[in-house]
Amino acid sequence: MYQKQESYTIEEATKKLEHYCAYQERCHQEVRQKLKSMNMIPEASDIIIVHLLEHNFLNEERFAKTYTRGKFRIKKWGKRRIALELKRKDISKFNVNQALTEIDDDEYIDVFNDLAEKKAISLKETDKYKKKKKLIDYLLYRGWESQLVYEKANQLIK
Template identity: 45%
Template sequence: MDEPKKIKISNPEVALAKAEHFCAYQERSQQEVRDKLYEWGLWPDAVEQTIGRLIEGNFLNEDRFAKAYVKGKFNQKAWGRIKIKQGLKLKRVPDVLIKKALLTIDPDDYMAALTRLLEKKATAVNEKNEFKRRYKLQQYAMSRGYEADLIAEVLKNSDL
């Protein structure tokens, strides 16, 4: 089976147009765009120049990306703040923007999402021992990026 042909671009103007399309399709972090430009075979000066032009043209905006990422991961995948923060760090988003973006999650919605997550998981856990059952629920919620103190609070105030 033939491997897909790798696109090689050496013209910065062609790369800019392609990168604009790449950014217009969905919000991207600077690092994602940088990786894509290197993948296309652009040399370092052209990569940084292209990123600068994408920022000027408002195709690339880390703040907007961070907020969209937080909103998407929380609303679609019900991730907790810890997992979302790790995801943004992997995309090399600055800490100050991560903090700002995480503040966009409404605390009441966050607790409601955690409660829903635990209630849904509780129906799937067939553990008779009360302590083991709670431990499994706690571990599951922690794996989804929720804070231990909030998980304990939800488990304490419910009959899961």
């Protein structure tokens, strides 16, 4: 049968999105997507986004920094993957670069070395070339810089 689409007043939608943004950092793209899924017209969406920005519920720089720290610390992603994912979310180049400065260089190398060593140990491949390729593919997929990856792979798998 025909299902009636739920509609919201600007005030209701604003409250809903305040909660949405307060629960977890969001980027503009996620908020626009949410407004679209709530069937808000573009004019109403713009009013709500301006409200969220003015009241600091929505802050692209803060989102980028939080996202970067989370993906690095929890998922152990490299800077290339983080930058790519932020770019996919339409985060400005300036904010992407600012966010990447959140990662301490020494910690970055430590995390990379731990990850590479653990993965090298866990690979059950007997052919050293295949094993090296698997390690390299794994680290590149996670967004680590290629010169780091190849150097480490050659050091770990001889």
